[in-house]
Amino acid sequence: MELMEGLLTRRSVRRYQDKKIDKTTLEEIIKAAQFSPTAHNKQPWEFLVIDDKEFMADLRHIQRWTSFAKDAACVIIVCGDVDKSFNRDKDDEKWSFIDVDCAIATQSLMLAAWAKGIGSCYCGAAPMQRVVDTLRERLHLPENIRPFAIVPLGYPAETPKQPEDRYKPEKIHWGKW
Ligand SMILES: Cc1cc2nc3c(=O)[nH]c(=O)nc-3n(C[C@H](O)[C@H](O)[C@H](O)COP(=O)(O)O)c2cc1C
Numbered sequence: 654m655e656l657m658e659g660l661l662t663r664r665s666v667r668r669y670q671d672k673k674i675d676k677t678t679l680e681e682i683i684k685a686a687q688f689s690p691t692a693h694n695k696q697p698w699e700f701l702v703i704d705d706k707e708f709m710a711d712l713r714h715i716q717r718w719t720s721f722a723k724d725a726a727c728v729i730i731v732c733g734d735v736d737k738s739f740n741r742d743k744d745d746e747k748w749s750f751i752d753v754d755c756a757i758a759t760q761s762l763m764l765a766a767w768a769k770g771i772g773s774c775y776c777g778a779a780p781m782q783r784v785v786d787t788l789r790e791r792l793h794l795p796e797n798i799r800p801f802a803i804v805p806l807g808y809p810a811e812t813p814k815q816p817e818d819r820y821k822p823e824k825i826h827w828g829k830w
Contacts, residue, residue: 654768663764664815666772667721669807673704674726678769682806683729685765686758692739692750698758699798701730708791709805715787716803719776725805730778730788731759736797752779755801762804772809778802 683700691697703709710723722728733751740749763773778784779801788800 659764659768662815663767664813665774666807666809666811666813667774667805668809668811669721669724669726669772669805670810671724672726672808674771674806674808678771679727679729679806682762682765682769682771686731686762689754689758689761691754691757695737695739695750695754697734697737697739697751697754699732699734700762701732701792701794701800703728703730703792712803715791716776716778716781716784719803719805721774722776722803722805724807726807727805729762729804729806730792730800731755731762731802731804732794733779733799733801734797735799751799752801755779755799759802759804766806770808771806772811773804773806776803776805 679702686700687696687698704727706723709725709728712722712728713720733755735749735751738749738751738754740751741747759775763775766773778788779799785800788794789798792800794800
Protein backbone atom coordinates (compact mmCIF):
# COMPACT_ATOMS: atom_id res chain seq x y z
CA MET A 654 0.00 0.00 0.00
CA GLU A 655 1.28 3.41 -0.90
CA LEU A 656 2.07 5.60 2.13
CA MET A 657 -0.34 8.43 1.34
CA GLU A 658 -3.13 5.95 0.66
CA GLY A 659 -2.46 4.26 4.01
CA LEU A 660 -2.50 7.56 5.87
CA LEU A 661 -5.80 8.58 4.32
CA THR A 662 -7.64 5.24 4.56
CA ARG A 663 -6.64 3.89 7.99
CA ARG A 664 -9.67 3.84 10.25
CA SER A 665 -10.21 2.32 13.67
CA VAL A 666 -11.32 -1.29 13.21
CA ARG A 667 -13.26 -2.80 16.11
CA ARG A 668 -14.67 -6.00 14.55
CA TYR A 669 -12.31 -8.81 13.67
CA GLN A 670 -12.29 -12.13 11.83
CA ASP A 671 -11.51 -15.23 13.85
CA LYS A 672 -8.05 -15.50 12.29
CA LYS A 673 -4.60 -15.42 13.85
CA ILE A 674 -1.85 -13.05 12.77
CA ASP A 675 1.37 -14.95 12.20
CA LYS A 676 4.43 -14.07 14.25
CA THR A 677 6.50 -12.87 11.28
CA THR A 678 3.78 -10.41 10.33
CA LEU A 679 3.60 -9.11 13.92
CA GLU A 680 7.38 -8.77 13.97
CA GLU A 681 7.30 -6.75 10.74
CA ILE A 682 4.60 -4.47 12.14
CA ILE A 683 6.55 -3.88 15.35
CA LYS A 684 9.74 -3.35 13.35
CA ALA A 685 8.01 -0.51 11.49
CA ALA A 686 7.00 1.02 14.82
CA GLN A 687 10.61 0.85 15.98
CA PHE A 688 11.64 3.04 13.03
CA SER A 689 9.58 5.94 14.42
CA PRO A 690 11.25 9.17 15.45
CA THR A 691 11.93 9.68 19.17
CA ALA A 692 13.16 12.60 21.25
CA HIS A 693 16.97 12.47 21.27
CA ASN A 694 16.64 9.13 19.45
CA LYS A 695 16.17 7.37 22.81
CA GLN A 696 13.80 4.69 21.41
CA PRO A 697 12.40 4.10 24.92
CA TRP A 698 9.65 1.70 23.85
CA GLU A 699 8.78 -1.91 24.63
CA PHE A 700 5.99 -3.93 22.95
CA LEU A 701 4.07 -6.58 24.84
CA VAL A 702 2.09 -8.92 22.54
CA ILE A 703 -0.78 -10.73 24.24
CA ASP A 704 -3.19 -13.27 22.75
CA ASP A 705 -4.53 -14.63 26.01
CA LYS A 706 -8.30 -14.60 25.45
CA GLU A 707 -9.10 -14.37 29.14
CA PHE A 708 -6.97 -11.27 29.57
CA MET A 709 -8.34 -9.74 26.36
CA ALA A 710 -11.92 -10.26 27.54
CA ASP A 711 -11.08 -8.78 30.91
CA LEU A 712 -9.48 -5.66 29.46
CA ARG A 713 -12.80 -3.82 29.51
CA HIS A 714 -12.67 -3.94 33.31
CA ILE A 715 -9.29 -2.24 33.19
CA GLN A 716 -10.08 0.28 30.44
CA ARG A 717 -13.81 0.61 29.85
CA TRP A 718 -13.68 1.43 26.12
CA THR A 719 -11.99 -1.81 25.06
CA SER A 720 -14.92 -4.26 25.08
CA PHE A 721 -14.22 -5.28 21.45
CA ALA A 722 -10.64 -6.35 22.28
CA LYS A 723 -11.90 -9.79 23.27
CA ASP A 724 -12.44 -10.64 19.58
CA ALA A 725 -9.06 -9.41 18.36
CA ALA A 726 -6.32 -11.77 17.23
CA CYS A 727 -4.06 -10.16 19.83
CA VAL A 728 -3.45 -6.92 21.63
CA ILE A 729 -0.18 -5.07 21.70
CA ILE A 730 0.53 -3.01 24.79
CA VAL A 731 2.85 -0.23 23.70
CA CYS A 732 4.98 0.66 26.70
CA GLY A 733 7.64 3.22 27.48
CA ASP A 734 10.70 2.77 29.66
CA VAL A 735 10.77 5.86 31.87
CA ASP A 736 14.47 5.31 32.62
CA LYS A 737 15.35 5.45 28.92
CA SER A 738 13.22 8.34 27.68
CA PHE A 739 14.54 11.84 27.06
CA ASN A 740 13.58 13.65 30.25
CA ARG A 741 14.57 16.17 32.89
CA ASP A 742 13.90 15.74 36.59
CA LYS A 743 15.34 18.77 38.33
CA ASP A 744 13.73 21.24 40.74
CA ASP A 745 13.35 23.90 38.07
CA GLU A 746 12.74 21.57 35.11
CA LYS A 747 10.54 18.48 35.03
CA TRP A 748 9.45 16.93 31.75
CA SER A 749 9.54 13.73 29.77
CA PHE A 750 8.92 12.98 26.12
CA ILE A 751 7.99 9.37 26.83
CA ASP A 752 4.30 9.60 25.93
CA VAL A 753 5.04 11.53 22.76
CA ASP A 754 7.51 8.87 21.63
CA CYS A 755 5.06 6.07 22.40
CA ALA A 756 2.20 7.84 20.62
CA ILE A 757 4.21 8.18 17.44
CA ALA A 758 5.24 4.51 17.62
CA THR A 759 1.61 3.52 18.16
CA GLN A 760 0.54 5.37 15.03
CA SER A 761 3.36 3.77 13.02
CA LEU A 762 2.34 0.36 14.32
CA MET A 763 -1.28 0.87 13.27
CA LEU A 764 -0.29 2.14 9.84
CA ALA A 765 2.07 -0.80 9.29
CA ALA A 766 -0.71 -3.16 10.31
CA TRP A 767 -3.10 -1.44 7.90
CA ALA A 768 -0.57 -1.78 5.08
CA LYS A 769 -0.75 -5.54 5.68
CA GLY A 770 -4.55 -5.63 5.66
CA ILE A 771 -4.79 -5.77 9.45
CA GLY A 772 -7.17 -3.55 11.36
CA SER A 773 -6.45 -2.01 14.75
CA CYS A 774 -7.71 0.59 17.18
CA TYR A 775 -5.73 2.85 19.47
CA CYS A 776 -7.10 2.46 22.99
CA GLY A 777 -5.66 4.85 25.51
CA ALA A 778 -3.92 3.77 28.69
CA ALA A 779 -1.59 6.62 29.75
CA PRO A 780 -2.21 9.20 31.03
CA MET A 781 -5.15 7.52 32.84
CA GLN A 782 -3.33 6.70 36.06
CA ARG A 783 -5.72 4.00 37.26
CA VAL A 784 -5.42 2.20 33.91
CA VAL A 785 -1.63 2.51 33.96
CA ASP A 786 -1.44 1.16 37.52
CA THR A 787 -3.85 -1.71 36.88
CA LEU A 788 -2.10 -2.79 33.68
CA ARG A 789 1.26 -2.64 35.42
CA GLU A 790 -0.03 -4.81 38.24
CA ARG A 791 -1.91 -7.32 36.07
CA LEU A 792 0.93 -7.72 33.57
CA HIS A 793 3.69 -7.74 36.21
CA LEU A 794 5.45 -4.83 34.56
CA PRO A 795 8.48 -3.38 36.31
CA GLU A 796 8.08 0.08 37.88
CA ASN A 797 10.05 1.75 35.08
CA ILE A 798 7.74 0.38 32.38
CA ARG A 799 4.79 2.65 31.64
CA PRO A 800 1.96 1.00 29.70
CA PHE A 801 0.99 3.68 27.21
CA ALA A 802 -1.54 2.28 24.73
CA ILE A 803 -3.58 -0.86 24.19
CA VAL A 804 -3.85 -1.80 20.52
CA PRO A 805 -6.19 -4.66 19.56
CA LEU A 806 -5.31 -6.07 16.13
CA GLY A 807 -7.07 -8.42 13.76
CA TYR A 808 -8.11 -9.05 10.19
CA PRO A 809 -11.12 -6.77 9.72
CA ALA A 810 -14.66 -8.11 9.85
CA GLU A 811 -16.00 -4.65 9.03
CA THR A 812 -15.24 -1.86 6.62
CA PRO A 813 -15.41 1.27 8.74
CA LYS A 814 -17.01 4.18 7.00
CA GLN A 815 -14.58 6.73 5.73
CA PRO A 816 -15.34 10.10 7.33
CA GLU A 817 -16.45 13.09 5.38
CA ASP A 818 -13.41 14.98 4.30
CA ARG A 819 -11.38 15.77 7.42
CA TYR A 820 -9.27 18.23 5.52
CA LYS A 821 -9.93 21.71 6.90
CA PRO A 822 -7.92 24.29 4.98
CA GLU A 823 -8.97 26.95 7.54
CA LYS A 824 -6.86 25.11 10.16
CA ILE A 825 -3.71 25.91 8.26
CA HIS A 826 -2.16 29.28 9.10
CA TRP A 827 0.14 30.41 6.38
CA GLY A 828 2.88 32.73 7.65
CA LYS A 829 0.74 34.40 10.37
CA TRP A 830 -2.21 33.43 12.65
C1 LIG B 1 -5.42 8.78 22.50
C2 LIG B 1 -6.53 7.96 21.88
C3 LIG B 1 -7.28 7.14 22.69
C4 LIG B 1 -8.30 6.35 22.14
N1 LIG B 1 -8.96 5.48 22.95
C5 LIG B 1 -9.92 4.70 22.40
C6 LIG B 1 -10.58 3.73 23.21
O1 LIG B 1 -10.31 3.57 24.39
N2 LIG B 1 -11.54 2.95 22.63
C7 LIG B 1 -11.88 3.08 21.30
O2 LIG B 1 -12.76 2.35 20.85
N3 LIG B 1 -11.25 3.99 20.51
C8 LIG B 1 -10.28 4.78 21.02
N4 LIG B 1 -9.60 5.66 20.22
C9 LIG B 1 -9.90 5.71 18.77
C10 LIG B 1 -10.68 6.96 18.39
O3 LIG B 1 -12.01 6.86 18.83
C11 LIG B 1 -10.61 7.11 16.85
O4 LIG B 1 -9.27 7.22 16.45
C12 LIG B 1 -11.38 8.34 16.38
O5 LIG B 1 -12.77 8.17 16.60
C13 LIG B 1 -11.18 8.62 14.89
O6 LIG B 1 -11.55 7.50 14.12
P1 LIG B 1 -10.51 6.78 13.13
O7 LIG B 1 -9.41 6.16 13.97
O8 LIG B 1 -11.33 5.74 12.42
O9 LIG B 1 -9.95 7.79 12.20
C14 LIG B 1 -8.58 6.43 20.74
C15 LIG B 1 -7.78 7.26 19.94
C16 LIG B 1 -6.76 7.99 20.49
C17 LIG B 1 -5.89 8.83 19.58
